[in-house]
Structures are given as C-alpha cells and as structure tokens.
Amino acid sequence: MKISASDNMLKRFRHEFIILAIIVALSIIIGSINSQFYSIGNIYSLLKSTVIMGLFALGSFLVLVSGDIDISFTAIGAFCMYVTSKLVLLIIPGAGIVVIMLVAGLIGILLGFINAVFISLLKMPGLIVTLGTGSMIRGFLLTFIGVRIINKLPDSMIAFSKITFLHKAQANGHIVGLSIGFVVFIAFAILIYLILKYTVTGRAVYALGGDRVATARVGFNITKVQFFIYGTVGFLSGLAGVTHSSFMRNGNPFDLVGTELSVIAAVVLGGTSITGGKGSVFGAVLGVFLLVLINNSLIMVGIPSYWQRAVVGIIILLSTGSVALQERRSQGV
Amino acid sequence: MEEELVVVENIEKSFPGVRALSDVSISLKKAEIRCLAGENGSGKSTLIKVISGIYKPEKGLITIEGEQYKSLHPIEAIRHGIQVIYQDLSLFPNLTVAENLALNSYLGNNKKFLKWKDVKEIASSALSKINVEIDLNRIVGSLTVADKQLVAISRALLNNAKIVIMDEPTTALTQKEVDSLFKIILNLKEMGISTLFVSHKLREVIEISEEITILRNGRKVAEGSIDQFDEPKIVYHMTGREVGAERYNYVPQGDKPPALSVQNYSSNAHFEDVNFDIHSGEIVGITGLLGSGRTELALSLFGIHQHDSGNVLVDGKEVSINSINDAVNSGIAYVPEDRLSEGLFLQQSIARNTYVSILDRLQNKLGFVDFLKADSTVENWIDNLSIATPSKDIPVSSLSGGNQQRVVLARWLATAAKILILNGPTVGVDIGSKEEIHNKLRDLARDGLAVVIISDDIPEIVQNCNRIFVMHKGKIVERLVGSRTHENEIVAILKKLK
Missing domain, CATH: 3.40.50.300 (P-loop containing nucleotide triphosphate hydrolases)
Known part of the structure; x- marks a missing residue:
C-alpha cells in the first residue's frame, strides 16, 4: 500500500505534466510546419506575451486556491494603470518606474481590500462581490477619471518597455532581446510559490480552500488571510496594468477588461481546482504559457484566429477531463 | 492520587426559546474515561461546547486544574489541554497528513515560516505517540475515515491534551476500527489523559467507559460507575421510558411466490x-x-x-x-x-x-x-x-x-x-x-x-x-x-x- 515518493510526485503533479506535454507537442507540430516558430525573435515575443496574463493569473490562482473566485482584477488593473499614469504626469512626471509600479500596486491593494471587506467581513461569495466591484471600479474610472487615451506616458514607462537582455542576432541580422517584463513575471511567480510553500499564511490559503470551518477551528485568522489574498491580487493587477500600458506605449482605460475569463481559464488549465484547495504556481504558469502559445502561434500554421478559442476550450475539457477520469479510476468507481 | 481535572457545576444555558442545559454538573478525573450519553437534543453538544469555551453559560462555575472560571474562552480551554475531536474531524482534505498534524503547533507557537523537515518530524512524533503508522505524504482526503480519525486524535495530542472530548467518534467506523479506537483510548488513559466519550451506541458505551453521565432534556438524570448500569437501564434514563426489546416474528402466509x-x-x-x-x-x-x-x-x-x-x-x-x-x-x-x-x-x-x-x-x-x-x-x-x-x-x-x-x-x-x-x-x-x-x-x-x-x-x-x-x-x-x-x-x- 505504500506509495513511493516519486510515484507521489507524479500523481500530485499529473496535471502539470500533461500540460507540459501538450506544450511540447504543440511546439513540435507548429515548428515542423513553420520553422519561423523556432526563431529566437518569435520565442522572445511569445515570452513577452505571457507577462500581463501571467501577473493576472498569479493573483487569480491565489483566489481560486482559497476556494473563491475574483473577476474584478482586470478592472483593478485598468484603474491602477490609468490613474497612476495621470497622477504621475500631473505631480511627478520624472518619477522612476519603480515608484510608478509601487503607486499602482498600492492603489491595487486598496481596491483589493474593498473586495476583502465584502468577502471576509460580510461573508459574501467572491463571484458576486467582484462582479459588483469590478463593474463599479470600471464605471468610476470611465465616468470620473477619463475616457481619453493617454498618448504621452511618463518617460520611465516607455523606457521600461525597451529594457531587454540576453541579446541575440537573428538570421536577418536584427538584434533581439528578452523583455524585462518576463523577469518581473517569473520573479513574482517564484515569490508567490515561496510564500505559499514556506509561510504559515501561505498554507492557510490552501487550508481555507480545503475546509473553511476547520481553518477557523484550528485557529487561523481567516479575515487576515483573505485580506492578504485580495490585497495581493490588487497589487499584482496594478503591476500588470502599468506593464501593459508600458508595452502598449499608451494608457487606454478601455483595455484589459474582458480578458478575465481567459486568465481564469489559463489557471484552471494549469490544474488549479475551481472548488479550491488544489493547484500549483508551476501549473498556473504553464497554463498561461499554453494559452499564449495557442493564442499567438496557431495563426503561424494557418489556423484562423476564431478557431483558437475553440482549441482552448477543447484543451481545457480534455486535460481536466483526463485527470478527472484517472482519479475516478483510481478510486475504483 | 485521584485528582479532579475539570469540575463543571450547576451550568445553565438557554437559547432563544429553548433551555438547553439546566443545573448540569459533571466532573472528570485524571485518566478517567467517562461517557456522556443522551439522545439528540439532550444537551450533550451544548455541554461540550461549554467545556471547550465555545458557549458561555448563563450560570455555573467551571474549575479546571484548580482555576475557576464563570465561562471559558476557547483559547483558555486549549491552554488547559481540552481538545475536542468533532464528528466531522475538522481536517483539511487537500493537505498531507504531515501538514494536517503540524499546522496547529505552528499556529500555536505563532511561527510565520515553515520548515518542511520540522513539519515531518512533528507529524511522525505525533503518530508514534499513539503507535500508528500512516504515510505522512498521503493527502488526507484519500484516507479511510478510521485513519482520518487517528490523524485527528494525534493532532489533539500534539497540543498537550489532558482531556480529549470525542463527539460520536464511532459513527462511521466498522467494528474492527472501533476496536482499535478503543485500544487507543485505553492507551491515552495510560498516558494520564482523560477521555469524554460522547455516544449513543450503548454497546460501545458499556465496553469502553468507566463512568457514565446521562442527560435528558438538558438535565442530568443519572450518573455513576458503569458497573451499575446495563443497556436497558441506560436506555430507560436516556428516553425516560421502557423500550421494548421484543424480536420480530414472521408468520409465513400461504404459498405466494417470493416478493x-x-x-x-x-x-x-x-x-x-x-x-x-x-x-x-x-x-x-x-x-x-x-x-x-x-x-x-x-x-x-x-x-x-x-x-x-x-x-x-x-x-x-x-x-x-x-x-x-x-x-x-x-x-x-x-x-x-x-x-x-x-x-x-x-x-x-x-x-x-x-x-x-x-x-x-x-x-x-x-x-x-x-x-x-x-x-x-x-x-x-x-x-x-x-x-x-x-x-x-x-x-x-x-x-x-x-x-x-x-x-x-x-x-x-x-x-x-x-x-x-x-x-x-x-x-x-x-x-x-x-x-x-x-x-x-x-x-x-x-x-x-x-x-x-x-x-x-x-x-x-x-x-x-x-x-x-x-x-x-x-x-x-x-x-x-x-x-x-x-x-x-x-x-x-x-x-x-x-
């Protein structure tokens, strides 16, 4: 009856392995049809495309693990991005990128706390609360703060989008580099992983998703944990918002909102349980990679863009379905 | 040698429209196994919650280890070594055995960071206390009910339990599992830990307990050493009436085909x-x-x-x-x-x-x-x-x-x-x-x-x-x-x- 450690690993990360396998298989197929796929320029550009969705996904992952759901993070991201840009232009146009990110993150934390107040203190379901706050934040942004696209961003934001490293020469002689944004994303992924794995608060997030009553009985302060979760979601959303406008080189208040379901899909694709308690940061990151790969690369092999959505849906059903099937079989049902 | 660990005296507790407990007293000695029996709604759960500090009684006195309280706070109860194992066990189905066992002590010591090596050590020492072997890396959700219960008991012991209160612990267990649970309870007794065993399965009550307290409609109706009780007597006190133990007689009717x-x-x-x-x-x-x-x-x-x-x-x-x-x-x-x-x-x-x-x-x-x-x-x-x-x-x-x-x-x-x-x-x-x-x-x-x-x-x-x-x-x-x-x-x- 004893399960060996390696067996256990394989079982516990079964979903992640499946997603990794799909990513590898897709890459081989796409690359064999269009060798452009393997060009360093394309790979760098794919990695850059994961940044915004990735930052959002990390927050969304936290909420899902805790057994709830948040759909307001894109609205928070847009709000932080637009308000921060305006504020900085108005007050300190020369502010550095770190300051800008911190300001956006701070606004995000405050907005996240609004969610936490309703979800934690009034014990309302996250879906309902964030449906409300998301809509409210967006409406507030467009009504009171502005609808005009900011075309001249602070210089440091433009500069940020140009920072690249690991420079390589492409076949056509162009020098390309990997965007700093990707480093930011991966750094936060590692940070979230460490928090979840090695802090008591991080374990409380899993505990909460496993059994709320037991979490309270053991003596966790659920309110504190939830403020941590939604605050972090807000911070990451603020970061994602600023990074997005920096990449786009403008501040468009209509951007981002509408992508929240794709983000949640990516996290679920990565094996995070929608009912809470299960999932890994690694899986969530893989889910984002896979979704970005589908969204950006199927076009390279001539699959029309409308098809991409169908493909995403099919992969979600197949990957989560196969895991569910295996679980059922192992229980002998 | 026989010291009273907990003495609960003249407890009164009401909820809107119901008097849940009136003038109930109960005491527990060191290393005693006492059964709290009673039908649903007799006040058993309320009494447990008073002892563990979840409910505040309107009247009465609780004395634990010589300290007197009008009412307890859950933290005070835990500090005095009172541990309740609820019927639902309050475990985390998505976490490993090791983590389920160790999380409590991390919280208790107000630590912020985990060392996974320590988690395993805490957990394996907890399980060895009651001589059971469960793979520490197993996810608790995949264990049998009996194993889950063992995890819950070990977890209670980790918090320096002096009194373990078990709320209907045998409901989902098979006979064999009940037997091994009883072995553990006797083991606890040897370690000087008292058990308050809540059950309405009389056979088990008689088998395991030394003392019994019976509640009916929020009042204590009987108490004493288990030797003075047999099944019909306990049933009588629990229900307030004689319950027949007549067998069912079947009289074959004609030669119809079987149903x-x-x-x-x-x-x-x-x-x-x-x-x-x-x-x-x-x-x-x-x-x-x-x-x-x-x-x-x-x-x-x-x-x-x-x-x-x-x-x-x-x-x-x-x-x-x-x-x-x-x-x-x-x-x-x-x-x-x-x-x-x-x-x-x-x-x-x-x-x-x-x-x-x-x-x-x-x-x-x-x-x-x-x-x-x-x-x-x-x-x-x-x-x-x-x-x-x-x-x-x-x-x-x-x-x-x-x-x-x-x-x-x-x-x-x-x-x-x-x-x-x-x-x-x-x-x-x-x-x-x-x-x-x-x-x-x-x-x-x-x-x-x-x-x-x-x-x-x-x-x-x-x-x-x-x-x-x-x-x-x-x-x-x-x-x-x-x-x-x-x-x-x-x-x-x-x-x-x-």
Missing part, C-alpha cells in the same frame, strides 16, 4: 453468485465487514450499479434492472446510507421531498402536477409515519435525524414499493426515534412489505430481522434464523472473518 428472488447474481469484483428469496412480510438483515459487497449488492438491485449476470424476480416475474427507473417500476425502493448527501433535498420542504419520487404518477391529463392529490398523499404519509412537524411545507433540514429518516421512508413508500431496502436505517438516529423507526418497519412488513435491512448495528439486525445473512468478500457466507440467533454469535462470526 424478491435473486438468483446467481454476480457483479465483477463486488459480489458473486448471490442467491436468496424474500417473501412479503419478512424482514431480512444483511451484515458483514466493510467491503463485504453488501452495499454494492443493494445499489445494484436498485439499478445504480450494474450487475454482470444473474436474475432478479419480483413476485415470481423476471425483471431486468438496469436503471433506478427500472427498479422503482418493479417495486423496489432503496433508502441510502447517507441520507443527508444521498437521500434528501435538505433545503426543500417535506412535501416536495416526499412526492418527488411519484411526480410522474401525480400528473393530470394535461401533464401538470395535481397538487391537491400530492398534498393529500404527503399528509397521509406524515400521519402514517408520525413525522413530528408543524407543517409539511417546512424544509427537511429543520427536522431531527429520526424525522428526516422518516421523510426518506415516506418518499419510497409513496411509490407503492413492494420491496424496501434500507442501508444503515438508523445511523445517527437517537434511541427513541430508532425504536419508532423499527416499529414502523415491523408494521410495514406485517402489512405485506418485504424489507431488507443492511446494517453494522448487530442488535438492530438481531431484534428486527427474522432472517440474517452475513456477507463476506461478495458472498453470503452465513444464513441465520433471527429468533434462534444471539448477538454474540454474529459478533463471533464477524471476528472470525477478519
């Missing part, structure tokens, strides 16, 4: 070559160890599981059962083991829960439900089964366990079933209601129903069944006549099968 005849019935991996006949008016008991295939057999007769070969005859006519619909139409009804998750729509009314099984028969010509007919059917059954409720329109969740069970019965009896299969019909039902349900089943059998009771509760089976089958590894290994069988015989058979 249910099962021939060479087999299902891959679950049961094999099962044969039996049941006549109307009979109550047949099926028992066996966990994994004996008895539940699978019932589920398959009700069309939930598939069978591979064999025949089923109802009233002498062959029927083919491949779905629940087939079973219901053939006159077979099944009352599941876990009525809360499998049997009832808890938030829905009694009426809806009852007529849901016969909606198609309540249709009028236009295909709409004839609610007048539905209501009168429901009222009939509420009357017939004496379900205690102010109205048929209140949600089932507000009924007591015994009454909920009766609603499930009503639903299936409404289908005009000829064969009623019940799986653990009185699990979690208190003694008074239990007796009423048994009497009802006897009445129904006398009126011509064929009843099959699947149960772990040996006294229940021996008292109510005129024939008893023991199943093991998917086969009926023993067929006994109820009136000639003593409980101990069956217990002995089951022990041998292990």
Whole structure:
C-alpha cells in the first residue's frame, strides 16, 4: 500500500505534466510546419506575451486556491494603470518606474481590500462581490477619471518597455532581446510559490480552500488571510496594468477588461481546482504559457484566429477531463 | 492520587426559546474515561461546547486544574489541554497528513515560516505517540475515515491534551476500527489523559467507559460507575421510558411466490453468485465487514450499479434492472446510507421531498402536477409515519435525524414499493426515534412489505430481522434464523472473518 515518493510526485503533479506535454507537442507540430516558430525573435515575443496574463493569473490562482473566485482584477488593473499614469504626469512626471509600479500596486491593494471587506467581513461569495466591484471600479474610472487615451506616458514607462537582455542576432541580422517584463513575471511567480510553500499564511490559503470551518477551528485568522489574498491580487493587477500600458506605449482605460475569463481559464488549465484547495504556481504558469502559445502561434500554421478559442476550450475539457477520469479510476468507481 | 481535572457545576444555558442545559454538573478525573450519553437534543453538544469555551453559560462555575472560571474562552480551554475531536474531524482534505498534524503547533507557537523537515518530524512524533503508522505524504482526503480519525486524535495530542472530548467518534467506523479506537483510548488513559466519550451506541458505551453521565432534556438524570448500569437501564434514563426489546416474528402466509428472488447474481469484483428469496412480510438483515459487497449488492438491485449476470424476480416475474427507473417500476425502493448527501433535498420542504419520487404518477391529463392529490398523499404519509412537524411545507433540514429518516421512508413508500431496502436505517438516529423507526418497519412488513435491512448495528439486525445473512468478500457466507440467533454469535462470526 505504500506509495513511493516519486510515484507521489507524479500523481500530485499529473496535471502539470500533461500540460507540459501538450506544450511540447504543440511546439513540435507548429515548428515542423513553420520553422519561423523556432526563431529566437518569435520565442522572445511569445515570452513577452505571457507577462500581463501571467501577473493576472498569479493573483487569480491565489483566489481560486482559497476556494473563491475574483473577476474584478482586470478592472483593478485598468484603474491602477490609468490613474497612476495621470497622477504621475500631473505631480511627478520624472518619477522612476519603480515608484510608478509601487503607486499602482498600492492603489491595487486598496481596491483589493474593498473586495476583502465584502468577502471576509460580510461573508459574501467572491463571484458576486467582484462582479459588483469590478463593474463599479470600471464605471468610476470611465465616468470620473477619463475616457481619453493617454498618448504621452511618463518617460520611465516607455523606457521600461525597451529594457531587454540576453541579446541575440537573428538570421536577418536584427538584434533581439528578452523583455524585462518576463523577469518581473517569473520573479513574482517564484515569490508567490515561496510564500505559499514556506509561510504559515501561505498554507492557510490552501487550508481555507480545503475546509473553511476547520481553518477557523484550528485557529487561523481567516479575515487576515483573505485580506492578504485580495490585497495581493490588487497589487499584482496594478503591476500588470502599468506593464501593459508600458508595452502598449499608451494608457487606454478601455483595455484589459474582458480578458478575465481567459486568465481564469489559463489557471484552471494549469490544474488549479475551481472548488479550491488544489493547484500549483508551476501549473498556473504553464497554463498561461499554453494559452499564449495557442493564442499567438496557431495563426503561424494557418489556423484562423476564431478557431483558437475553440482549441482552448477543447484543451481545457480534455486535460481536466483526463485527470478527472484517472482519479475516478483510481478510486475504483 | 485521584485528582479532579475539570469540575463543571450547576451550568445553565438557554437559547432563544429553548433551555438547553439546566443545573448540569459533571466532573472528570485524571485518566478517567467517562461517557456522556443522551439522545439528540439532550444537551450533550451544548455541554461540550461549554467545556471547550465555545458557549458561555448563563450560570455555573467551571474549575479546571484548580482555576475557576464563570465561562471559558476557547483559547483558555486549549491552554488547559481540552481538545475536542468533532464528528466531522475538522481536517483539511487537500493537505498531507504531515501538514494536517503540524499546522496547529505552528499556529500555536505563532511561527510565520515553515520548515518542511520540522513539519515531518512533528507529524511522525505525533503518530508514534499513539503507535500508528500512516504515510505522512498521503493527502488526507484519500484516507479511510478510521485513519482520518487517528490523524485527528494525534493532532489533539500534539497540543498537550489532558482531556480529549470525542463527539460520536464511532459513527462511521466498522467494528474492527472501533476496536482499535478503543485500544487507543485505553492507551491515552495510560498516558494520564482523560477521555469524554460522547455516544449513543450503548454497546460501545458499556465496553469502553468507566463512568457514565446521562442527560435528558438538558438535565442530568443519572450518573455513576458503569458497573451499575446495563443497556436497558441506560436506555430507560436516556428516553425516560421502557423500550421494548421484543424480536420480530414472521408468520409465513400461504404459498405466494417470493416478493424478491435473486438468483446467481454476480457483479465483477463486488459480489458473486448471490442467491436468496424474500417473501412479503419478512424482514431480512444483511451484515458483514466493510467491503463485504453488501452495499454494492443493494445499489445494484436498485439499478445504480450494474450487475454482470444473474436474475432478479419480483413476485415470481423476471425483471431486468438496469436503471433506478427500472427498479422503482418493479417495486423496489432503496433508502441510502447517507441520507443527508444521498437521500434528501435538505433545503426543500417535506412535501416536495416526499412526492418527488411519484411526480410522474401525480400528473393530470394535461401533464401538470395535481397538487391537491400530492398534498393529500404527503399528509397521509406524515400521519402514517408520525413525522413530528408543524407543517409539511417546512424544509427537511429543520427536522431531527429520526424525522428526516422518516421523510426518506415516506418518499419510497409513496411509490407503492413492494420491496424496501434500507442501508444503515438508523445511523445517527437517537434511541427513541430508532425504536419508532423499527416499529414502523415491523408494521410495514406485517402489512405485506418485504424489507431488507443492511446494517453494522448487530442488535438492530438481531431484534428486527427474522432472517440474517452475513456477507463476506461478495458472498453470503452465513444464513441465520433471527429468533434462534444471539448477538454474540454474529459478533463471533464477524471476528472470525477478519
């Protein structure tokens, strides 16, 4: 009856392995049809495309693990991005990128706390609360703060989008580099992983998703944990918002909102349980990679863009379905 | 040497409209095993919650280790070593055994960071305290109930428990698992830890406890050393009346074909070559160890599981059962083991829960439900089964366990079933209601129903069944006549099968 450690690993990360396998298989197929796929320029550009969705996904992952759901993070991201840009232009146009990110993150934390107040203190379901706050934040942004696209961003934001490293020469002689944004994303992924794995608060997030009553009985302060979760979601959303406008080189208040379901899909694709308690940061990151790969690369092999959505849906059903099937079989049902 | 660890005196506790506890006192010595017995609603849970600091009593005094309290705070109770193991165990199904065990001490020591090596060490030392071996890396959700309970007990001990309060710990355990739980409780006693054992399974109460306190309607009605009590006496104090222990007598009626005849019935991996006949008016008991295939057999007769070969005859006519619909139409009804998750729509009314099984028969010509007919059917059954409720329109969740069970019965009896299969019909039902349900089943059998009771509760089976089958590894290994069988015989058979 004893399960060996390696067996256990394989079982516990079964979903992640499946997603990794799909990513590898897709890459081989796409690359064999269009060798452009393997060009360093394309790979760098794919990695850059994961940044915004990735930052959002990390927050969304936290909420899902805790057994709830948040759909307001894109609205928070847009709000932080637009308000921060305006504020900085108005007050300190020369502010550095770190300051800008911190300001956006701070606004995000405050907005996240609004969610936490309703979800934690009034014990309302996250879906309902964030449906409300998301809509409210967006409406507030467009009504009171502005609808005009900011075309001249602070210089440091433009500069940020140009920072690249690991420079390589492409076949056509162009020098390309990997965007700093990707480093930011991966750094936060590692940070979230460490928090979840090695802090008591991080374990409380899993505990909460496993059994709320037991979490309270053991003596966790659920309110504190939830403020941590939604605050972090807000911070990451603020970061994602600023990074997005920096990449786009403008501040468009209509951007981002509408992508929240794709983000949640990516996290679920990565094996995070929608009912809470299960999932890994690694899986969530893989889910984002896979979704970005589908969204950006199927076009390279001539699959029309409308098809991409169908493909995403099919992969979600197949990957989560196969895991569910295996679980059922192992229980002998 | 005998020191009083906890003394609770003259506790009064009321909730809106109910006096839950009046003038209740209880005390617990070091290394004592005391049973707290009482029916549902007698105040057992309230008393536990007063001792563990969750409820604040209006009157009374609690003395723990010499310190006096008007009321306790949960943290104070934990600091004094009072640990409650709730019926639901309060474990995290998604985390590993190691983490479930260690999280508490991390919280208790106010640590912020985890060292996974320490987590494993804390956990393995906790398990070794009660001499059990469970893979620390297993996810708790994948453990058996018994193993989960061991994890919960180990976790309680980690917090320097001096008193372990177990709330109905044996409800979901098989006999073998109960035995090993009792070994652990005795082990705790040797370590100087007291146990307050809450149960209404009398056999267990008598087996394990040294002292007993019995509550009824929020008052203490009896107390003393367990030697002064026997089962009937405990039942008398719990219910306030004599409960009959008369056996069920079946008188064969003519030579009608059997109501249910099962021939060479087999299902891959679950049961094999099962044969039996049941006549109307009979109550047949099926028992066996966990994994004996008895539940699978019932589920398959009700069309939930598939069978591979064999025949089923109802009233002498062959029927083919491949779905629940087939079973219901053939006159077979099944009352599941876990009525809360499998049997009832808890938030829905009694009426809806009852007529849901016969909606198609309540249709009028236009295909709409004839609610007048539905209501009168429901009222009939509420009357017939004496379900205690102010109205048929209140949600089932507000009924007591015994009454909920009766609603499930009503639903299936409404289908005009000829064969009623019940799986653990009185699990979690208190003694008074239990007796009423048994009497009802006897009445129904006398009126011509064929009843099959699947149960772990040996006294229940021996008292109510005129024939008893023991199943093991998917086969009926023993067929006994109820009136000639003593409980101990069956217990002995089951022990041998292990």
